[in-house]
Amino acid sequence: MWKRDEAVKPTSQPTPAAPVASNVQPSAPVAQQVEPRRIERDLVNIGKSVVIKGELSGSEDLTIEGQVEGKIELKDHLLTIGPNARIKAQVFAKTVIVLGEVNGNVSASEKVEIRDGGSVDGDIVSPRVAIAEGAHFRGSVDMQKKAGSVSTTASSSVKPAPAPAVAQAAQPAAH
Amino acid sequence: MAFSDLFSRRRKDEPDLDTGAAKAPVHSTKVLAKFIASLNGRNSPVLLDLGSVTGSNVTFFGERLGCKIIVEDLSKDIDRAVKEKTIPELPAHFARRFSQPDASVDGILCWDVFDYLDKHAAAALAKQMVRLLKPDGVVLAFFNTLEPKEPNAAIYTKHVVVDAAHLQYRPYPAARGKQRPFQNRDIQRMFEPLRITEQFLLKSQQREMLFRKAGEAAPAGAGA
Numbered sequence: 001m002w003k004r005d006e007a008v009k010p011t012s013q014p015t016p017a018a019p020v021a022s023n024v025q026p027s028a029p030v031a032q033q034v035e036p037r038r039i040e041r042d043l044v045n046i047g048k049s050v051v052i053k054g055e056l057s058g059s060e061d062l063t064i065e066g067q068v069e070g071k072i073e074l075k076d077h078l079l080t081i082g083p084n085a086r087i088k089a090q091v092f093a094k095t096v097i098v099l100g101e102v103n104g105n106v107s108a109s110e111k112v113e114i115r116d117g118g119s120v121d122g123d124i125v126s127p128r129v130a131i132a133e134g135a136h137f138r139g140s141v142d143m144q145k146k147a148g149s150v151s152t153t154a155s156s157s158v159k160p161a162p163a164p165a166v167a168q169a170a171q172p173a174a175h
Numbered sequence: 176m177a178f179s180d181l182f183s184r185r186r187k188d189e190p191d192l193d194t195g196a197a198k199a200p201v202h203s204t205k206v207l208a209k210f211i212a213s214l215n216g217r218n219s220p221v222l223l224d225l226g227s228v229t230g231s232n233v234t235f236f237g238e239r240l241g242c243k244i245i246v247e248d249l250s251k252d253i254d255r256a257v258k259e260k261t262i263p264e265l266p267a268h269f270a271r272r273f274s275q276p277d278a279s280v281d282g283i284l285c286w287d288v289f290d291y292l293d294k295h296a297a298a299a300l301a302k303q304m305v306r307l308l309k310p311d312g313v314v315l316a317f318f319n320t321l322e323p324k325e326p327n328a329a330i331y332t333k334h335v336v337v338d339a340a341h342l343q344y345r346p347y348p349a350a351r352g353k354q355r356p357f358q359n360r361d362i363q364r365m366f367e368p369l370r371i372t373e374q375f376l377l378k379s380q381q382r383e384m385l386f387r388k389a390g391e392a393a394p395a396g397a398g399a
Binding site: 131136 | 228229230233234237238241242243244245246247248
């Protein structure tokens with residue numbers, strides 16, 4: 001009666017993702033391991049002891065705990081820079097969450113978050129930026145919105161009153 | 176979804192990152208709205224913030240003005256100078272501190288940084304402000320009018336924008352207390368050739384000032 005029917009697996013229920021430890025090549029997911037749980041989000045970790053010099057690009061979410069020097073590009077994915085990570089690189093991603101140290105410019109198409117204890121020395125370009133109370137930041141923040149993102153970003157304005165700056169926010173970036 | 180959620184300050188999917196916001200006092204401000212109005216009509220303005228990094232301020236100005244914000248926290252420079260006992264060198268430090276080119280900034284948020292500087296350092300900093308400011312650019316600055324108490328508490332104030340009319344004052348430890356207040360004429364001289372276009376003396380005995388650099392050509396519909 002209580003025996004689980006192995007043939008019918010729940011498909012809509014999100015399960016916590018299990019990270020694949022120390023996979024340095026985020027663009028090459030391990031097909032056999034992932035197959036039974038195809039719905040899970042792929043998470044790749046770069047461990048504390050890993051040092052990468054050069055260009056790092058991929059098509060899945062990535063967490064870095066080690067050191068990277070050069071360039072990181074995850075255009076449509078989340079990049080988490082862990083508390084132990086030391087990055088000296090130009091960073092491009094959809095969303096960037098910083099808990100460690102970044103020396104270099106950070107560019108995100110969606111959002112950049114510097115959390116408590118995180119540090120960024122460089123310029124940030126992103127339509128949404130959140131800097132926590134205990135975070136370190138030195139550089140500039142460019143939040144100029146692209147035409148498509150105006151309505152969503154304006155809705156998160158601090159004041160509930162309609163923001164008058166919406167029209168000019170649609171201007172293309174000049175910097 | 177509750178009705179109040181529509182007016183909540185943050186998005187529901189965002190964590191509350193400014194946890195220190197809790198119970199610091201909120202003060203009204205007259206000059207901030209004028210500052211914002213001055214920058215509102217500009218195409219991709221550049222803002223220079225000399226205060227400590229405040230995430231919600233970055234969000235506020237970024238979303239209100241669609242601007243680029245450069246954060247240069249001068250309180251750290253002052254702290255370093257105190258620790259290294261190089262306060263007399265602050266004027267020279269400020270003279271080479273800002274790498275931005277002349278006339279490259281539309282607005283400068285000085286907050287109360289001048290309260291922590293002596294006359295020479297303040298003059299050197301003001302000179303840099305004038306250099307960096309674009310024609311018709313604006314500077315917001317607060318000046319204490321009271322003599323510092325003895326013993327002088329070493330506390331900085333983080334000015335967190337609640338809205339265009341209110342600021343939350345969040346104190347945090349400093350290496351140096353406020354210095355003697357500047358006279359109006361001293362301030363005027365320091366910032367020459369900028370004009371003081373707005374000046375308010377608040378109940379807290381703080382002077383709020385808005386400076387403006389003369390425009391090259393009169394722009395249509397300038398604020399204030």
